[in-house]
Every structure is written in structure tokens, then in C-alpha cells.
Amino acid sequence: MCLAIPALIKSIEGKEAEAEIGGIIRRVSLWLTPEAEVGDYVLVHTGYAINVLDQEEAEETLRLLEEIAEIGGDEG
Amino acid sequence: MKFITEFRRADLAEGLISQIHRRSQTPVRFMEFCGGHTVTIFRYGIRQILPSTIEMVSGPGCPICVTANADLDKAIALAHVPDVIIATFGDMIKVPGSRSSLQQAKADGADVRMVYSTMDAIKMAEENPTKSVIFLGIGFETTAPTIAASVLQAEDKRIRNYYVLSLHKLCPPVIRAILDSGEVKLHGLICPGHVSAIIGSHPWEFIARDYGIPCVVSGFEPLDILQCVDMLVDQIEIGESKVEIAYRRGVRPEGNQQALKLMAQVFEPCPATWRGIGEVTDSGLKIRKEYQHFDAELAFDFDPGLPYEPSGCICGDILRGVKTPFDCQLFAKACTPQYPVGPCMVSSEGSCAACYHYGRDFEG
Amino acid sequence: MKDRILLAHGSGGRLAHELVEKSFLQAFTNPILAKLDDSAVFDFSGRLAFTTDSYVISPIFFPGGDIGKLAVCGTVNDLAMSGAQPLYLSLSFIIEEGLPQSELGQIVDSIQNTAKEAGVKIATGDTKVVNRGSADKLFINTAGIGIIPQRVDISGSNATPGDRVLLSGPIGDHGIAVLSQREGLRFSTQLESDCAPLNSLVAEMLEASPNIHCLRDPTRGGLATTLNELAKQSKVSIRIEEEKVPVREEVLAACEMLGFDPLYIANEGKLVAILSAEDADKVLKAMRENPYGKDASIIGEVRAEHPGRVVMKTCLGASRIVDMLVGDPLPRIC
Numbered sequence A: 001m002c003l004a005i006p007a008l009i010k011s012i013e014g015k016e017a018e019a020e021i022g023g024i025i026r027r028v029s030l031w032l033t034p035e036a037e038v039g040d041y042v043l044v045h046t047g048y049a050i051n052v053l054d055q056e057e058a059e060e061t062l063r064l065l066e067e068i069a070e071i072g073g074d075e076g
Numbered sequence B: 001m002k003f004i005t006e007f008r009r010a011d012l013a014e015g016l017i018s019q020i021h022r023r024s025q026t027p028v029r030f031m032e033f034c035g036g037h038t039v040t041i042f043r044y045g046i047r048q049i050l051p052s053t054i055e056m057v058s059g060p061g062c063p064i065c066v067t068a069n070a071d072l073d074k075a076i077a078l079a080h081v082p083d084v085i086i087a088t089f090g091d092m093i094k095v096p097g098s099r100s101s102l103q104q105a106k107a108d109g110a111d112v113r114m115v116y117s118t119m120d121a122i123k124m125a126e127e128n129p130t131k132s133v134i135f136l137g138i139g140f141e142t143t144a145p146t147i148a149a150s151v152l153q154a155e156d157k158r159i160r161n162y163y164v165l166s167l168h169k170l171c172p173p174v175i176r177a178i179l180d181s182g183e184v185k186l187h188g189l190i191c192p193g194h195v196s197a198i199i200g201s202h203p204w205e206f207i208a209r210d211y212g213i214p215c216v217v218s219g220f221e222p223l224d225i226l227q228c229v230d231m232l233v234d235q236i237e238i239g240e241s242k243v244e245i246a247y248r249r250g251v252r253p254e255g256n257q258q259a260l261k262l263m264a265q266v267f268e269p270c271p272a273t274w275r276g277i278g279e280v281t282d283s284g285l286k287i288r289k290e291y292q293h294f295d296a297e298l299a300f301d302f303d304p305g306l307p308y309e310p311s312g313c314i315c316g317d318i319l320r321g322v323k324t325p326f327d328c329q330l331f332a333k334a335c336t337p338q339y340p341v342g343p344c345m346v347s348s349e350g351s352c353a354a355c356y357h358y359g360r361d362f363e364g
Numbered sequence C: 001m002k003d004r005i006l007l008a009h010g011s012g013g014r015l016a017h018e019l020v021e022k023s024f025l026q027a028f029t030n031p032i033l034a035k036l037d038d039s040a041v042f043d044f045s046g047r048l049a050f051t052t053d054s055y056v057i058s059p060i061f062f063p064g065g066d067i068g069k070l071a072v073c074g075t076v077n078d079l080a081m082s083g084a085q086p087l088y089l090s091l092s093f094i095i096e097e098g099l100p101q102s103e104l105g106q107i108v109d110s111i112q113n114t115a116k117e118a119g120v121k122i123a124t125g126d127t128k129v130v131n132r133g134s135a136d137k138l139f140i141n142t143a144g145i146g147i148i149p150q151r152v153d154i155s156g157s158n159a160t161p162g163d164r165v166l167l168s169g170p171i172g173d174h175g176i177a178v179l180s181q182r183e184g185l186r187f188s189t190q191l192e193s194d195c196a197p198l199n200s201l202v203a204e205m206l207e208a209s210p211n212i213h214c215l216r217d218p219t220r221g222g223l224a225t226t227l228n229e230l231a232k233q234s235k236v237s238i239r240i241e242e243e244k245v246p247v248r249e250e251v252l253a254a255c256e257m258l259g260f261d262p263l264y265i266a267n268e269g270k271l272v273a274i275l276s277a278e279d280a281d282k283v284l285k286a287m288r289e290n291p292y293g294k295d296a297s298i299i300g301e302v303r304a305e306h307p308g309r310v311v312m313k314t315c316l317g318a319s320r321i322v323d324m325l326v327g328d329p330l331p332r333i334c
Helices: A055-075 B010-023 B035-043 B069-079 B090-094 B102-107 B118-127 B144-156 B171-181 B193-199 B202-211 B222-238 B257-266 B289-294 B315-319 B351-359 C014-027 C067-080 C101-118 C173-183 C199-208 C222-234 C249-258 C277-288
Strands: A005-013 A016-021 A024-029 A041-045 A048-052 B028-034 B054-061 B084-088 B111-114 B132-137 B162-166 B188-191 B215-217 B243-245 B267-274 B278-287 C047-055 C085-096 C121-130 C138-148 C164-167 C212-216 C237-241 C272-275 C297-303 C310-313 C319-321
Touching: A005 A024, A005 C249, A016 A041, A016 C249, A024 A041, A024 A048, A024 C249, A041 B193, A048 B144, A048 B193, A055 B010, A055 B222, B010 B222, B028 B035, B028 B193, B028 B222, B035 B054, B035 B193, B035 B222, B035 B351, B054 B171, B054 B315, B069 B084, B069 B102, B069 B162, B084 B090, B084 B102, B084 B118, B090 B102, B090 B111, B102 B111, B118 B132, B118 B144, B118 B162, B132 B144, B144 B162, B144 B257, B144 B289, B162 B278, B162 B289, B171 B193, B171 B202, B171 B278, B188 B193, B188 B202, B188 B222, B193 B202, B193 B257, B202 B215, B202 B243, B215 B222, B257 B267, B278 B289, B315 B351, B351 C319, C014 C101, C014 C121, C047 C067, C067 C085, C067 C101, C067 C138, C067 C199, C085 C101, C085 C199, C101 C121, C101 C138, C164 C277, C173 C249, C199 C212, C199 C277, C212 C222, C222 C237, C222 C272, C222 C310, C272 C277, C277 C297
Parallel strands: B028 B054, B028 B188, B084 B111, B084 B132, B132 B162, B188 B215, B215 B243, C085 C121, C237 C310
Antiparallel strands: A005 A016, A005 A041, A016 A024, A041 A048, B267 B278, C047 C138, C085 C138, C164 C272, C164 C297, C212 C272, C237 C297, C310 C319
């Protein structure tokens, strides 16, 4: 029920946007994320963007996980 | 798919798994509250790869599973009101109520339609001006703002045939109720990721502060869950208890202010009955007076009848984390996804459904 | 209403004859059908494979195909899954009154093109027209006959521990393509149904090795259901690896969005083959040389323990059960 998927905003018209998820284009409502801009990734839940994804934080998390994997390799 | 595939990388999973095995010394029990987390855990076999020091238990985070029969009966009764279209998310259709289900009502001639979004329901109302479209408002804080937005949109467009049956529920109060009951001893909480995207991480602080239980907000991919477990183990082993966000790409500590504003504009907290738990104060959402012309409970004359729970079904115990699906006499015998007795088996995120599809013992 | 199918078109009178002669005979030219006898008559010797199917898909036109193409491929593939060379099809139309003739014409052309590609002939047919509302535009029923070569012995009960499990390509295309049409999902590059006749692929696989134990096309219920059926029929377990099962990004995205699992989505141009380990590489090579098998891969193996079970190793290395489909996530998809 809390299914929300990252989608890329391609264009905005008023309070609605066209967003792309893995090659699928969907109309998404920006009522909950008026600050979203073209080029942002948003989390889409039941047709609404519920948050703008922080791409830097995503990269930071992956970097952190890569470090952990390396430590594991060293100790392994 | 960006932001999904990277968080399923097997090489990064290996690193986290070995770190967890290295660090985890103290036997602990962690609860994942959210149904979406339960599905990820079962689908990727996460319980199998965690060390034996960690026991996982599922909580009542499936909004469909925790909808009490009395409330579902209201929806079914409304479906039978003439010229009504019930618009609902797919999962609700098959859930058995006291005597019937929306699917059964549909077979009996009621107009019940599945939608993916309230936007579809609004369109349905515009396209069917002689009918009343009642949207079944099920879901936690992730979903409630979208229903609030739909009410405001309907108000803006002066749509007079759109209604909401608000069965929405709030998570923090029920977690407090579970902890207060003392039935299950928990050492860590995997906090719901998308609920937190809306409400932020501050509402979970009472858990760390008043109960001394570490909390980490997790995303929904397998690496997210593993990272979350790693962070919980870390807090346990150094004797800390605080709220942390692992899902930093999706959750800010202050949440989504706009969503919270719309939610507060349309709804106010009210008592709500959770299946298996009973009534919990301020754990539901009621439509405010200013928008009461959208409230289906007030607009229609209907009789849901007296609620009734089937015997043998222990969904309530499973939702509180006191029992597992394997403890249920009916699980995988009388109660299967094809012939479900209780909602935990019907909902795609229910513990019983997840366990049946992915986690049954190979001998089962 | 000159351009629509009327009840009279199904009643056996002049309009019906016109329809058969102008639309069907012209498209499906072959000497057996042209005789217009009550039955098609031919000589055979050898083992026959015989199958029947009905097609009720909605919508009747979808990205990558239509109900006609589907009817031919479905029937041809059922025969091919027994190792048979498909020869003749029967074709029975149940048409809803009011169907535009142009749409019927398109479907007839589609049937002919697909039959030509598969090398099968439409030997006999029937047409009925029913009142508006009694059918959804068009239903098609088929039967098919094929000949099974001597050394071939393919059956769902032949899987043996140690065998390898091969899959001819990415899963989920058909179901999601049809759903996208129904739900108005737009793709940046349109996803198409994988609907295709697989008899040439099967013939090439059999040339590479006659020791193919099982063949099945994962239609309704998807790969998961097919593997479960084979495991139960052969009383073995099947173990697959998630990372080896190909899924297109768009299919994955649609499934993520709508809450489906690609393992359960219908395919109409894919096959699963179970054969002895020593021949697996040879057959895989033969598959990859055919356009309908270019993305073929070995996805798993057959084991003796836990008969009837299908188990998948997830990307994390842990295992989970792959159950049969319960209910119908996508109704009227074939």
C-alpha cells in the first residue's frame, strides 16, 4: 500500500506533470510537491508525487554501501 | 530503473550481510511495521540470511489488514446504495467482511470499480454526473494526503458527486498502543519509509525516548532493509537508542510540509478501530466540518449490519506480532490466497500472503 | 450498416456465403478449404498431435498483434510444445453483431500472414454471428493438427533430476502490452506483445538434440505457473536464479508500478525447455540463432528433493518459493 516509485519529471503543466518510470510515461499530480522541477526524480504513490528524491543522498548512500562492501572484502 | 536497481546490487548486499554478521552479538527482536517492508523481507529471503541473533517479527502496517470488519461492512453497505459507484484500490475488493465482500457485492450487481489513483475517481465523478462516486479512503499517512488533495480538487472544480469514506489510519499512535500492551518485547523498529516521507522522522522520537527502542527509517529495496538492520544492530551494540534515517534519499526529518498541510486542512484525528488491536485514540482521520459535504458516512443512508469475526482466524494476533502465520490453524489449509478467511491473506502486503507466496517451509 | 457484420452473415444464407467467399476463402487460399466440403479430408501416417483453444482477448487489437495472430500462434505453439510440426488449423469465428467489416478484414489478413509464416493451412472453418452484447466483438475457437517426428518424446512428466531449464527470452511482454492498451499506459518506446509462432524454433532445437524432455509455453499464469506445472507433473523440483531470468525494463517498471510480479505475467512467444545437461549448450546455441530465441538463457536446473516445488535464488543469494498463480491479475489476456 505504501508502494511509491521513483519517476523522472519530463514536463510540467500547472499542478500536473508527465513523469517517466523505466520507459513508461505517466501523468502525475504535483499537489503534494509544488516545488518539483523538470529533471527532478519524485516518489510517485497512487498517481501523486509525495516527495522529491534527493539524488545526492542516493549517491552518498551507495558510496557508503560500497565502502562497507570493501571492508567486508578486506576482512573476508 | 534508476534509484531501484542500484539498491538491489548483490555485491553491496554481501558487504552489508557480512557486516551485520560481524557486529551482531546480542540476541534481538526487530519489528518491521510496514507491509511493504514485510513483502521485501520475504521476497528476497532476508530472514534466511540474517544471523541467528536477529529475530524478525511483522507488525500491523498493512492498512487493508487492519481495517476492521465493521468498517469494511460500511463500504459494502454503501456499494448497495442505488446510483453509487464505489471507487477503490484493488486490494480491498477481495477482502472478506462480516458477511460479504466488495467482490461479492459486485457480482450481486453493485458498481465497484478498481482505480489506481484518486485522480481516476475524480474523473469518474465528472464522467458520471448522475451517479455518486464514493472513494474508499484506506491507507496511512502516505495515502491520506492524496485523498485530501482529491477533496480539495473536487472543491475547486465544484464537483458535487464525489465522496470519501475515510477509513484512514495513523501509525505512531498504534505503535505506542502495541508497545504499551507489552505483548511483544521489541529491541528495534524498522520505521515505515513512505509514511516517514510524509510525516518525517520526529514523530518516531517518542519510541526511542519513552521506550528506549532504537528506530531506523528504511526504504523498500533489499539493500535498504539490510542497511536499516545494520544501523539498528549498531545502536544495540553500542547501547544507544535514537531515531535515524537510513532512507535518506526519500525522507527528510521534517517530512513533506505541503502534504501535512493539506492533510490537516481536510482531516482531523479521531479514534479508530484496528483489527486485532481494538480502538486506539487519535489513530484515525475524520473529514473536517468544512468539508463534510464530501463525507460518505454523512451523505448516505445505509446499514452495515452487526460486525462478525470468523472463528479460527488469528489475524489480530499476527498483526500485533504475537503470533506468526505458522501458528494459525487455518494458514495454508483452510485459508489460502485463493480462499482467504482473513485479510492478512488477501492483501498483497499481508504477512500471511507474503509468507504463503515466498516464505513457506519447503516441506509445507 | 453495409460495413458492419450483421446477424444474417452467420445464418448460412447468401450474406454468409458472400462473407466466406469474399473474406475468408480469398485470404486463406488452399485446395482443402476451397472444396468447401463439410469436413476437411487428408491422409496421415504417424503420431498426431491435436489441440484446441479459444481466444477471448480484450481488446482485440493490441500493440504487436491482434486476436487473429494470437489464435494462430497459440494453436501452432501448443502443437510445437509436443514437438509436432503443425499442419492444419480449424478456425471458428463467433462475431458480435455490429463488428465493422474492416476490423474483421484486418484480423483475417493477420491470420493469413501468421499462418503463412508458420507454414500451416486453415483447412476448415465456421462462422456464427450473435446478438450485440452476447460476445465481446469477436471470439475465436481453433483446433490444430500436427505430426510428431519419430524419435521425439516430449511430455511434462519427463523432467529428470540434473536436467537444465532453458528460457527463450524476456518474460512479461504480452501481458503488459495488453494491459498498457487497456489502462492507457504510455511508453516512450511502445512495448509490444511477443506473440509469435515458435514451431521453427522448436524444429531447430530438436535438430540440435532430440533429447528434449519437456517444452511448454508460459502463457496464462506466466513462467511461475508453467514451472510449477512441470515440477508437479514430473514429480521433481525446479530451482531457478532470479538474475538469469530476463525481463525488459519497461515490463519491470509496469510491474513495479502496478504491483505485479513478471513471473506471473502471460507470454505468447516464449518457451521453456527442459533437457539433459550435456545437450544444454548445443540447444542454447541453436535457440540463439533463431530470431525468436536470440535472448535465450539457461535459468535453472531440475532437482530430486522437494518434488512439486519451484524455488528461486534471489539476487541476495537467499532462496524463496515461487508459487503458482492464485486468482487472475490480468483477466482476459488470451
